Every structure is written in C-alpha cells, then in structure tokens.
Amino acid sequence: MANDLFFFSKETYDEEGGIITIYFDNAATTSLDETILESYDAFVKEYYANAASVHTFGLRSAEFEEKARKQIASLLKWKEEEVIFTSGATESNNLAIKGVAFSYRSRGNHLITTKVEHASCLEAFRQLEQFGFEVTYLDVKSDGTIAYEDLENAIKENTILVSIMAVNNETGAIHDLTKIGKIIKKYPKIFFHSDITQAIGKIPLDLELVDLASMSLHKIHGFKGSGILLKRGFIELMPLLSGGGQEFGYRSGTNNVPFEVSAAKTIRLALLKQKENYQKVQKLRDLLWDGLKKIEGVTLNSTLNGSPYIVNFSVLKKASVVVEALSKKEIYVSTKSACSSKKSSLSYVLKAMGKEDKEAKNAIRVSFSDYSTSQEVELFLKELKEILNDIQ
Ligand SMILES: Cc1ncc(COP(=O)(O)O)c(C=O)c1O
Structure with a gap:
C-alpha cells in the first residue's frame, strides 16, 4: 500500500491475481484504451x-x-x-x-x-x-x-x-x-x-x-x-x-x-460494446447495491432506474475521511463529482434532490467502467465496512 503521495501502481492485479488497486472513479475519467x-x-x-x-x-x-x-x-x-x-x-x-x-x-x-x-x-x-x-x-x-x-x-x-x-x-x-x-x-x-x-x-x-x-x-x-x-x-x-x-x-x-x-x-x-457492457455493469451495480444496503448508516442516493455506471450514497461519517482512508488502500472513489469536490463540501445536486445537509455533505460516488469486476466490488464493500467501523 502506498504512503508516498506520488506513488501509483498502474497494475490492478499482483502476480497471484490479488487486487492491488481499485479504480471506481470512472465518471471523473477512465483509463485510456x-x-x-x-x-x-x-x-x-x-x-x-x-x-x-x-x-x-x-x-x-x-x-x-x-x-x-x-x-x-x-x-x-x-x-x-x-x-x-x-x-x-x-x-x-x-x-x-x-x-x-x-x-x-x-x-x-x-x-x-x-x-x-x-x-x-x-x-x-x-x-x-x-x-x-x-x-x-x-x-x-x-x-x-x-x-x-x-x-x-x-x-x-x-x-x-x-x-x-x-x-x-x-x-x-x-x-x-x-x-x-x-x-x-x-x-x-x-x-x-x-x-x-x-x-x-x-x-x-x-x-x-x-x-x-x-x-x-x-x-x-x-x-x-x-x-x-x-x-x-x-x-x-x-x-x-x-x-x-x-x-x-x-x-x-x-x-x-x-x-x-x-x-x-x-x-x-x-x-x-455498449449493450454488453451495460449488462455487465448492471450486475456490478446490483452487487454493490445489495452490499451497501446491508451496511448500517449507509443511505443510497441513486435509484435503480438510473445509469448503473454511477452509484451515489451517503455515510454517517465524514465522507472526505472515508475517501481518504479508501485511497490509502489504493481504492479510488469520489466525494461528489471530481470538478466540484475541491470546492464546497455540500453537493448542490443532492440538495436539489431534497437531501439533508449532512447527507449532501457526506456523499460518496462509486463509478464503474467496463473494466470493473465483481471481485473489486466485493473487496470494496469489505474495506468500506472496516473503514466505517474504524472511523470515530
Ligand atoms: C456530465 C458532464 N458534463 C461535462 C463534463 C466536463 O467534461 P470535461 O471536463 O472533459 O470538459 C463532465 C466531466 O466531469 C461531466 O460529467
């Protein structure tokens, strides 16, 4: 795991097939084909x-x-x-x-x-x-x-x-x-x-x-x-x-x-590959959705009739701290959109949807690409649960 800010492992898997990095910020940008x-x-x-x-x-x-x-x-x-x-x-x-x-x-x-x-x-x-x-x-x-x-x-x-x-x-x-x-x-x-x-x-x-x-x-x-x-x-x-x-x-x-x-x-x-990828990503979204629903304190902000590529949810802990803790484990997600995440911490999108300030402030966005896998989703859920338990 990386301590150096500038360290970034390009490899997703190690030699034994273990996951090194999970990139779930594909709504911000995707890797180049x-x-x-x-x-x-x-x-x-x-x-x-x-x-x-x-x-x-x-x-x-x-x-x-x-x-x-x-x-x-x-x-x-x-x-x-x-x-x-x-x-x-x-x-x-x-x-x-x-x-x-x-x-x-x-x-x-x-x-x-x-x-x-x-x-x-x-x-x-x-x-x-x-x-x-x-x-x-x-x-x-x-x-x-x-x-x-x-x-x-x-x-x-x-x-x-x-x-x-x-x-x-x-x-x-x-x-x-x-x-x-x-x-x-x-x-x-x-x-x-x-x-x-x-x-x-x-x-x-x-x-x-x-x-x-x-x-x-x-x-x-x-x-x-x-x-x-x-x-x-x-x-x-x-x-x-x-x-x-x-x-x-x-x-x-x-x-x-x-x-x-x-x-x-x-x-x-x-x-x-649009149709095929859609079906694949839909399965990943459903897996993530079911897992998130089982985590105490998580509220889903997206809906199941939205794009399966983006899942937004709020946590009871400070979202920026959760995202940072995930990042230390080389799991990359966003709080809101990349363009606005460095500005106000309150999401104007979630506010417009009628969410409370604390939900709009502590939202996390997971966004998939066709390169994402179910193993990554499972590991993400496990790490997220641990982090939410660990943070005061
Ligand atoms: C819906 C939407 N519109 C516009 C943009 C802006 O794209 P770019 O930064 O490539 O100009 C983005 C990128 O985040 C986006 O998600």
Whole structure:
C-alpha cells in the first residue's frame, strides 16, 4: 500500500491475481484504451501536417479528418457537417449554450435548464445572466429528474433554449431525451441541447429529437482534451473562438487530427460494446447495491432506474475521511463529482434532490467502467465496512 503521495501502481492485479488497486472513479475519467493509444501513437508520428495546409501532406491530414468526421456522423446517425470537434464537454457545453443564446437573442432571451447540470453548463448560464439573459433553473424530484410538466410550464414566448443533461454525473439519474424532445418540438423556436457526457456509449441513447449534444471522449476510454459537439445543420452558433475558421467557423484553431481519428475509434468501440457492457455493469451495480444496503448508516442516493455506471450514497461519517482512508488502500472513489469536490463540501445536486445537509455533505460516488469486476466490488464493500467501523 502506498504512503508516498506520488506513488501509483498502474497494475490492478499482483502476480497471484490479488487486487492491488481499485479504480471506481470512472465518471471523473477512465483509463485510456491500449488499442486507441497504439493507433494514436502510430498516427501522430506519421501524419503531423496541418489539415488546413494546401500541400499534399496537409491534404492527407484533412482526408483523415474528414474520414473520422464521417465515421462519427454515421455511428451517431448525424450528418458530417453536424460534427464539431472540441477540447471536451466543457467547451461543447459552453459553445452550445452561449452560441445559441447570442445568435438567437433577437428571438428571445429566456433559457431553461435544471438545478443539477454539470458546472460547465450551470456556470455558462450564470454568465449569461450577467449579460441580461433570464434563466429558469428547473427543480428536480427526489430521484434527481425533473417533472416533465414543469418544463412545459416553464416555457415562455421568448424561450430560445432548453438544456437538460442525459445522465447526471453525481447520481446517474437519467432524463428521457425523447420525452423532453417531444415537448420542445411543439415550440419550433426553441432548441434542445443535452449534455450526454455520462450517457454516450454507456446507456441506450436516442438523439433524434435533440438539436445539440455535448460529449468528452475520456469518459469512454478515449483521450482527455478531446470532445465533440453535435449540432443540427439549421442552427447558427456564435463561435467562442475566432480565428482561422476551422470547424465550419464554429471553432477556430489548428485541428488535432490524431485526436479526431482517435475519437472515431473511441466512439466505435464504445458503441460496439455498449449493450454488453451495460449488462455487465448492471450486475456490478446490483452487487454493490445489495452490499451497501446491508451496511448500517449507509443511505443510497441513486435509484435503480438510473445509469448503473454511477452509484451515489451517503455515510454517517465524514465522507472526505472515508475517501481518504479508501485511497490509502489504493481504492479510488469520489466525494461528489471530481470538478466540484475541491470546492464546497455540500453537493448542490443532492440538495436539489431534497437531501439533508449532512447527507449532501457526506456523499460518496462509486463509478464503474467496463473494466470493473465483481471481485473489486466485493473487496470494496469489505474495506468500506472496516473503514466505517474504524472511523470515530
Ligand atoms: C456530465 C458532464 N458534463 C461535462 C463534463 C466536463 O467534461 P470535461 O471536463 O472533459 O470538459 C463532465 C466531466 O466531469 C461531466 O460529467
């Protein structure tokens, strides 16, 4: 076990097959798929030319870029010109939300979202309020999802955008995008954006009625700093980055073609195994769920109809101390989401779900990937029980 802060064992198992590390923080990020790394490595060394250069070497890069874009479009059933490469979901969310708001301001200045979105959406909306936009933040029920009639009731004459995430990153709560899409389609002036970062490649997903969708590839074993915004062709966006006009003018800056090629492979692999992985992870979630229910003082905050990849629960002890004790045993989980865990200790997501302060403060998130195993879940439960008993 590690005492040195900078020690990290990359190996999950020792020579006898014993578990060394348990990585249950896959909603924060996943490990990189070895085959994605291998093809990236070969590609990045060979095709380094700028895709915007007009010589044949540059054109070769541009060809690979377009091939990747085409493959992603076909895998996700969107059009090629609707795939915008970005640096991740934070950028995609900002581009979608601010881009629509500023492009369609003459139509109206009212925007609708929920109280439980990822910070990269919520903070974009807060910034827009400073520019005079009016934002409705929908409440959620105790299961972490909105009441769909609340959305309908919040729509006004001047509403131009609704942004609702597919899967919540703290609890795994799932929104039905088709149900939301059907409500929004009754209002042709409103666009529907969804942050699908914790959903893509993990749960069954229907994007037919979605106008804009954001994702990050590192949540499904791809590269950090690599993302996509899907945007229907009829929508205009005010770009956040001005410059050379790459990405149809929506996102200037030299394209990272090796990342784009890797993005196509990441999505292909994730979708290929989505169903199989879902069933596998569902079994792990059920095992964890049953084990957690037997531990005194543990309250489950997720629900069984949420994404099986994320299980959130509260403890009667200080969650940060529990997470630290687990970490000393090389078991890695989160208190809330990685992005907000260093800020306030109170989860705004759990508060919005009506949890008490002490529950919202002492929440732990376990998040699986398809690499997770039942042996890891069993060992996790054993160690957690011991730690909860040991801590005063
Ligand atoms: C739901 C959700 N949206 C957006 C993001 C932001 O992703 P990134 O940090 O890769 O930009 C995350 C990452 O934690 C997320 O879980």
